Amino acid sequence: MKLQFGMVGGGNGAFIGNVHRKGAQMDDLAELTAGCFSRNMEKNRETAEAWNVKDPSRVYSSWKEMADREAQKENGIDFVVIVTPTNTHYEIAKYYLEAGFHVVCDKPIALTAKEGTELKHIAEKNDLLFGVTYTYASYAVIRQAREMIEAGKIGQILKIEAEYPQDWVLKDAALNPDASSVWRLDPKQAGPSACCADIGTHLEALIKQMTGLHPKRVLARLNHIKGSILEHDLDAFLEFENQIPGHIWASQVAAGNDCGVKIRVFGDQGSLEWAHQRQMELRYSPLTQPTQILLANNLYNYDACREQCRLPVGHPEGFHEAFGNIYRGYCLHLLEKKTGESAGDFRYPTIDDGIAGLRFVDACLKSDAGGNIWVEVE
């Protein structure tokens, strides 16, 4: 049995729509059969053709029409993938949930935690799945790390350090000096947060996937480079349950970094380290013993990690496959739901993670506005 899905957005040249499509289809658990890829009908049709949506009648001119018409079909789509601009996520997701569709939505799922919570309630009421695409949290070795932590390999967690440096804001300004500089973006359009909402949330989700912990309190400092209204650099102290301390750093102005996500979890019996630049590797340092380099698709890993690998050991898998892991988990869950048969072991970021991200941003903004004070993540 293969699931069907539709897509809203994705057809305007941005790379991320195609990444969703490839991820969703990667393990042949689902197939793109409908879409409203663009408001420009020509682009819409071109995208449909390129992406093998065979039935022209399922290429819709509006996302509402797709929801309405697919809902009426006997054999319509099972879930919808929403890859439109952030400020439209809430409206679209709500409509599809109310129409009875399972949803996968790009992050952030909404503009506020309040909206996110509302979506969650609708999904729960209608017994629908809601997946959120936190990619870095979904590399196969992150699951290995989680299993190791749960098995006690590093003992009690003492400290978490995570970082996500990029430099695109600087690069963009350097390469397009005449364009309206990105860091002076109007917050009315961009929302109240740049760096924290865009990439700080990835770190929050990554910590959660790797350790199971969400921060209870934050003390954040938003750094505004060169007088920009929005922040492009962020440090935050975190406090998890049992007063476990943590710290994250995210930056869009860290020259020489592209997607430099890194996380280190320190326990009283050892530590684990993962860096996106070597995405297949997990470094494990058992206290008093040599550091070990675990490779994602090696036999010594837990099944839950290896099941997310598609190639023999030594063959690199990358960002597309991390996306695939999200959709793999989501589709297995949905298939289990539809068939009643166990689909095995799977995890993927859900609306709870999406809401947690929104709350995290809120708390960071409040902390900074208050002069870098401790704020509860509600």
Added chain:
Amino acid sequence: MKLQFGMVGGGNGAFIGNVHRKGAQMDDLAELTAGCFSRNMEKNRETAEAWNVKDPSRVYSSWKEMADREAQKENGIDFVVIVTPTNTHYEIAKYYLEAGFHVVCDKPIALTAKEGTELKHIAEKNDLLFGVTYTYASYAVIRQAREMIEAGKIGQILKIEAEYPQDWVLKDAALNPDASSVWRLDPKQAGPSACCADIGTHLEALIKQMTGLHPKRVLARLNHIKGSILEHDLDAFLEFENQIPGHIWASQVAAGNDCGVKIRVFGDQGSLEWAHQRQMELRYSPLTQPTQILLANNLYNYDACREQCRLPVGHPEGFHEAFGNIYRGYCLHLLEKKTGESAGDFRYPTIDDGIAGLRFVDACLKSDAGGNIWVEVE
């Protein structure tokens, strides 16, 4: 316009068939529309369903039938992908070429250089494309390296060093001690070469793609571990045009290595280094200046490199995408052929590279048999 292709083999659980399919479809230039995936008709149909071959009448019970029937169709497949065991490549490829189909074949393309050359002549006579899937040679930064060499960035080439260590033969023996040990395989079944044919050829092709050079002469030493009949480790001195020296090492018994391909090209003005473990990176050392780390999808690279990247800088692409690059080049060439319009800049390994690989293996075996003597690569 989207090309159609069929596949012979690939449906028996081996990962490589799926890698071909994903590679061929990656950039939406081609679509799998026919296949004879297995002689087991149930597996054949399951594979077809999983892989979205919609028309059941195009799932064939024999590869000959597929060739015959698709040839008769007005809108049949444009090319065939052959992923069967090596000893069947020649027969199948020949049949398809004679039926007028373009071909992509897994390496090695045949058992002997003679067979390969015959295939080449048929392809040329019928004006057909013949692609060969040398993956490591097809990572995006290899193209960057080639462009840099052609632009004189490292000056005159002085030396080439390449290596490909694996350890699967040892691992397999350790994990399956009761199984008939792989390294005592009967050469009657496996052919006259293990390590050289399987992975030595990858190095030969990688050198060619990166530098444009094929070895003229070799002096090879085949190492037979623990009395196995076939070699599982190989060192070879190479000599290229203008007496440029080179050396390769390939091994299937190098504990701690999985797919550790690495190449270093040294010129009188600088050097280039690529290692599969960091597949997105190219190291460039201009003489007397600091070593530079070039990332595949960064803006400072040549267009010919960047066109083979599908994600923004910092997002890793891996083995699947390297396969995608081969098929991208092949499909662009085929589309150019069919439409008469230029499809831009592309390169991919062809039957010439396939034949060169076979000749290389022959020369290595002859050199070793002769007591490690210099042998011309004919």
Added chain:
Amino acid sequence: MKLQFGMVGGGNGAFIGNVHRKGAQMDDLAELTAGCFSRNMEKNRETAEAWNVKDPSRVYSSWKEMADREAQKENGIDFVVIVTPTNTHYEIAKYYLEAGFHVVCDKPIALTAKEGTELKHIAEKNDLLFGVTYTYASYAVIRQAREMIEAGKIGQILKIEAEYPQDWVLKDAALNPDASSVWRLDPKQAGPSACCADIGTHLEALIKQMTGLHPKRVLARLNHIKGSILEHDLDAFLEFENQIPGHIWASQVAAGNDCGVKIRVFGDQGSLEWAHQRQMELRYSPLTQPTQILLANNLYNYDACREQCRLPVGHPEGFHEAFGNIYRGYCLHLLEKKTGESAGDFRYPTIDDGIAGLRFVDACLKSDAGGNIWVEVE
């Protein structure tokens, strides 16, 4: 002309006394000719013999005696090296300064900034040099980084990130479970700070040497692992002149790390990165260009860097040589002072850096005690 120096402490088996001796003598600018290495006269004499103090009359039973007697000599020591426990530094340094000797003192130079300032005033009044041995700040490439920053290679500094993870507190507890656990040390003996005073100060000094910047304000969080009285992990937000933001992390409970000092300085035109694990390398990322790896003793570096290298490029120098660089600078300064002739270009950490470290610790403790509030570094 070769300087003479005496040493107070160092003879009781701790490695650091010997490191000072080797550092001070490394470039043949100074010679150990007197000492009071231990209150145990046998150890004192043994150390003197091992360390080539030839004249038995200059092996003193008390440091006061050494000061008094060497001061009376026509050809007595030029400077004294103080490597006793921290709580004795102030008294000894004061005595020697008042006796007219130049001083090198291990860090921290005193228990309070007030004491440090008093020492500074005495040194200034008597026109004496006071060096402080911040080692990590003294690797040759740190000087290269400083020169590059001053030359504008990374533009305006936007952010500084530095870290120093160790794991010895955990390791010690694991290997010596019955010993009184180090992290429950009595602050009455150890002073009010563990991690911040011991290694946080190294980061403060490293930032200063690399960028010229001292923090103006700090917001610190001291993490007390497992109920220990003293902190063993520290995060601090820093603010430098022109509101430049920074962050440091120091930890003594970060399993898998030994001496993992790392600093990254981000500017609007590029960044610089140095990590102690690869002490000879400086990573330079010019914005929009490939990252470069500069090696300490290569010809392309500034003279001020290369002068601190003693071996041809490719030969690693380590911790001993970093100590040597401090003493090289100190001795060149002292020789210049004594001879009136320019001794070239040199820098080394002085009492100002020592005082800055003490003030930094005070500010961090105050910030944490106040509930993680911003505190001026006075």
Added chain:
Amino acid sequence: MKLQFGMVGGGNGAFIGNVHRKGAQMDDLAELTAGCFSRNMEKNRETAEAWNVKDPSRVYSSWKEMADREAQKENGIDFVVIVTPTNTHYEIAKYYLEAGFHVVCDKPIALTAKEGTELKHIAEKNDLLFGVTYTYASYAVIRQAREMIEAGKIGQILKIEAEYPQDWVLKDAALNPDASSVWRLDPKQAGPSACCADIGTHLEALIKQMTGLHPKRVLARLNHIKGSILEHDLDAFLEFENQIPGHIWASQVAAGNDCGVKIRVFGDQGSLEWAHQRQMELRYSPLTQPTQILLANNLYNYDACREQCRLPVGHPEGFHEAFGNIYRGYCLHLLEKKTGESAGDFRYPTIDDGIAGLRFVDACLKSDAGGNIWVEVE
């Protein structure tokens, strides 16, 4: 008890004399008390003063005089260190051995294996120690590797791969284009081999120290870049006892490399890897398990490794300390000899290793001259 030594050569600005002095004195087992550092008496005295040779009467105007006069002293030097140009080693070493002095000599110890063997016989006849300074073989972790191999950690050795790329010949030509190019050096002055004698021998010695194996047979290929008479690049197949195969590559024209020594030893149960660029690390890959990174001075290492470390874990030691390890072993041996008391566990390269290096060069030259044929290493 502290040994006394004299030095012949070293005072003419070349760095290596000072490296010997520092190495010999590093662990306070020996002291430089005599020397004939230069034929230029002014340089000779300056060097003596800088290097703390206190007694002017022991600064000699000829090395013969030093031998004669020190031999007559009741309390003369125990050993001599010879750091003169290679073509003088034999004559000087012979004279000192015949005068009854223990010897340490820079490599190569002579121009021919015949000369080396003669020196060995004199040393044996007179019961004298003869140390040879193969530095790369003397890093602390190489001893760790040796102990691990002897303990069976990697099982039976299957293959050895070692390399030593440099680029100074190219760099020198680029930076000094008008100078007589080094690679066209007259072999009458330089001897019959450049790359093989200078750095190939280091690989031979490194393999020996790490594994205990000397090659029995070689098949070498000397590469002459750009028409130079002497070779500047070398590949050689090696055969050790039990037909164990090996390969080395050495080059002086490998742009981007400085002192890039690397060795990998592959066994049927695991492998070990060491690279000079990360001189404190040993990589250990137990078959089917994750690769481990061992740090030289960590507690989990064998005592024989840790005894060669002088600093706590995490503090890098480099080239000077590797030299120190040679002298430490040599001095401990000499002290044991003089006192009759066991000095513990030590190893250092001896005249046997020096002779082995000369025989290795002879065999490589013979192999290449014969058209790359197998030649016994006699």
